[in-house]
Amino acid sequence: xxxxxxxxxxxxxxxxxxxxxxxxxxxxxxxxxxxxxxxxxxxxxxxxxxxxxxxxxxxxxxxxxxxxxxxxxxxxxxxxxxxxxxxxxxxxxxxxxxxxxxxxxxxxxxxxxxxxxxxxxxxxxxxxxxxxxxxxxxxxxxxxxxxxxxxxxxxxxxxxxxxxxxxxxxxxxxxxxxxxxxxxxxxxxxxxxxxxxxxxxxxxxxxxxxxxxxxxxxxxxxxxxxxxxxxxxxxxxxxxxxxxxxxxxxxxxxxxxxxxxxxxxxxxxxxxxxxxxxxxxxxxxxxxxxxxxxxxxxxxxxxxxxxxxxxxxxxxxxxxxxxxxxxxxxxxxxxxxxxxxxxxxxxxxxxxxxxxxxxxxxxxxxxxxxxxxxxxxxxxxxxxxxxxxxxxxxxxxxxxxxxxxxxxxxxxxxxxxxxxxxxxxxxxxxxxxxxxxxxxxxxxxxxxxxxxxxxxxxxxxxxxxxxxxxxxxxxxxxxxxxxxxxxxxxxxxxxxxxxxxx
Amino acid sequence: xxxxxxxxxxxxxxxxxxxxxxxxxxxxxxxxxxxxxxxxxxxxxxxxxxxxxxxxxxxxxxxxxxxxxxxxxxxxxxxxxxxxxxxxxxxxxxxxxxxxxxxxxxxxxxxxxxxxxxxxxxxxxxxx
Numbered sequence: 001x002x003x004x005x006x007x008x009x010x011x012x013x014x015x016x017x018x019x020x021x022x023x024x025x026x027x028x029x030x031x032x033x034x035x036x037x038x039x040x041x042x043x044x045x046x047x048x049x050x051x052x053x054x055x056x057x058x059x060x061x062x063x064x065x066x067x068x069x070x071x072x073x074x075x076x077x078x079x080x081x082x083x084x085x086x087x088x089x090x091x092x093x094x095x096x097x098x099x100x101x102x103x104x105x106x107x108x109x110x111x112x113x114x115x116x117x118x119x120x121x122x123x124x125x126x127x128x129x130x131x132x133x134x135x136x137x138x139x140x141x142x143x144x145x146x147x148x149x150x151x152x153x154x155x156x157x158x159x160x161x162x163x164x165x166x167x168x169x170x171x172x173x174x175x176x177x178x179x180x181x182x183x184x185x186x187x188x189x190x191x192x193x194x195x196x197x198x199x200x201x202x203x204x205x206x207x208x209x210x211x212x213x214x215x216x217x218x219x220x221x222x223x224x225x226x227x228x229x230x231x232x233x234x235x236x237x238x239x240x241x242x243x244x245x246x247x248x249x250x251x252x253x254x255x256x257x258x259x260x261x262x263x264x265x266x267x268x269x270x271x272x273x274x275x276x277x278x279x280x281x282x283x284x285x286x287x288x289x290x291x292x293x294x295x296x297x298x299x300x301x302x303x304x305x306x307x308x309x310x311x312x313x314x315x316x317x318x319x320x321x322x323x324x325x326x327x328x329x330x331x332x333x334x335x336x337x338x339x340x341x342x343x344x345x346x347x348x349x350x351x352x353x354x355x356x357x358x359x360x361x362x363x364x365x366x367x368x369x370x371x372x373x374x375x376x377x378x379x380x381x382x383x384x385x386x387x388x389x390x391x392x393x394x395x396x397x398x399x400x401x402x403x404x405x406x407x408x409x410x411x412x413x414x415x416x417x418x419x420x421x422x423x424x425x426x427x428x429x430x431x432x433x434x435x436x437x438x439x440x441x442x443x444x445x446x447x448x449x450x451x452x453x454x455x456x457x458x459x460x461x462x463x464x465x466x467x468x469x470x471x472x473x474x475x476x477x478x479x480x481x482x483x484x485x486x487x488x489x490x491x492x493x494x495x496x497x498x499x500x501x502x
Numbered sequence: 503x504x505x506x507x508x509x510x511x512x513x514x515x516x517x518x519x520x521x522x523x524x525x526x527x528x529x530x531x532x533x534x535x536x537x538x539x540x541x542x543x544x545x546x547x548x549x550x551x552x553x554x555x556x557x558x559x560x561x562x563x564x565x566x567x568x569x570x571x572x573x574x575x576x577x578x579x580x581x582x583x584x585x586x587x588x589x590x591x592x593x594x595x596x597x598x599x600x601x602x603x604x605x606x607x608x609x610x611x612x613x614x615x616x617x618x619x620x621x622x623x624x625x626x627x628x629x630x
């Protein structure tokens with residue numbers, strides 16, 4: 001017998017928190033119990049109705065929804081168990097509390113199995129009734145909270161402008177919001193339960209979902225990519241940023257995948273515009289600069305009249321400044337071309353040894369002029385990789401010219417290529433000024449230049465290494481830099497094997 | 503040298519044409535100028551220069567076409583052509599221009615931006 005007084009107002013407390021008045025149906029053939037329950041529960045703020053047998057009760061349940069049903073097991077006509085089965089099958093949300101005259105263990109187990117929420121054994125006290133009803137209301141509230149949360153989540157996901165797709169671990173669609181369906185151009189509304197490949201044709205995307213689902217439990221990686229999707233209204237493709245992650249339960253088992261789609265077409269367009277603009281400006285600056293250089297050359301030669309020594313000096317320096325400007329415009333052009341992906345599309349089989357030799361020869365004069373010993377270290381006869389010739393030459397050219405510029409006269413620069421089982425490698429090593437730890441983090445940033453006492457007078461644009469990085473990235477390679485102030489720097493570039501074997 | 507050799511400079515940038523002309527004149531060459539492909543063809547037929555310094559990107563008729571016209575004409579094909587190739591704009595190495603220079607019928611080429619002194623060396627080599 002529950003005698004806890006503090007629970008006296010428990011139903012009212014519960015009722016207060018629920019924003020509806022609990023509707024209770026009492027199904028019992030004993031008028032005494034009908035009356036007692038009705039009086040007590042009405043006092044507690046419930047809306048109570050009664051039925052004297054199962055048939056009548058079921059009829060009432062069909063007419064309107066009851067939150068709680070107090071159901072007697074022993075009734076004439078239809079038994080309480082049959083009523084329970086029927087209610088649970090058609091109104092699974094309804095909480096059923098069994099009233100039984102002989103609360104034996106078997107009975108309670110059987111009713112619980114059939115979906116009863118709890119049971120009261122006759123005779124019961126008002127406190128016991130209050131308690132069990134309060135518990136039922138609590139449960140209804142929790143279920144309601146979950147339902148509210150679920151529908152809130154659904155509304156939220158459906159209003160997102162980002163596409164959302166979730167699947168189970170069998171690649172069946174569990175959720176697909178309207179934004180996603182619009183992106184893949186799917187007009188069907190019922191995609192739930194279907195396999196993803198029935199609606200998605202993009203193999204890369206299917207691959208990503210598969211990867212997420214297959215991801216072992218000890219790792220968690222977000223798979224990201226940009227995918228071009230045909231856009232029905234315009235001839236231009238839609239560019240979608242895709243992020244895909246596995247979805248796991250508390251035991252870290254993969255339940256499926258969650259994929260978020262972000263339409264970045266406009267962003268890409270702006271980026272392209274920017275690249276085009278930079279390219280245009282660089283082009284337009286370059287030709288007049290070249291003409292100016294030539295005109296200065298003519299004047300410096302005295303072909304436009306004699307010059308004083310001072311005039312000559314000034315024009316000489318003007319020439320140098322303009323030369324660095326032409327280099328800048330050239331590098332801006334490179335960058336815009338790389339960004340727009342124009343020049344690294346065509347890949348061919350390249351012999352790195354041959355490329356290195358060519359580059360070293362090209363820079364021989366410049367190195368000699370500074371008394372720098374520029375050599376190729378012998379490794380193998382030939383090393384092949386699959387790459388874009390102009391790009392890879394550009395990489396070596398940038399690294400070697402940097403090494404020359406940032407080395408004191410008398411220094412040494414060694415260049416070599418080598419191969420391992422999983423990668424091809426290019427190394428440019430110098431005994432130059434070196435790069436400080438703090439600066440190392442930024443050397444691949446655009447327009448970044450190491451400025452200190454020794455390098456102040458070295459010309460440069462700060463674009464060379466960012467171009468190198470972009471090219472290496474486009475070839476799925478990596479760069480390693482080791483450097484020590486006044487000792488020198490060593491740049492190693494690794495290209496994965498898959499990229500260099502045809 | 504008994505008579506000064508005639509060199510035709512063709513580019514749509516008048517400043518470039520002027521600078522190249524002044525350098526050539528300083529080396530005792532006679533210079534004729536043209537500012538597009540059509541004009542270049544007229545001057546070539548009229549004046550029969552020994553050598554043509556020819557830009558590729560030009561209005562009306564581009565350098566490749568002028569080059570083809572000269573080399574496929576028996577009367578003109580002995581004229582030496584030095585192409586100004588800007589294709590190598592973004593490439594600091596020679597291999598690319600090298601490749602491009604070879605695929606044309608031109609006798610020589612120099613990448614833009616032009617190193618005037620180098621250009622003069624090339625001209626001197628061909629006009630000996």
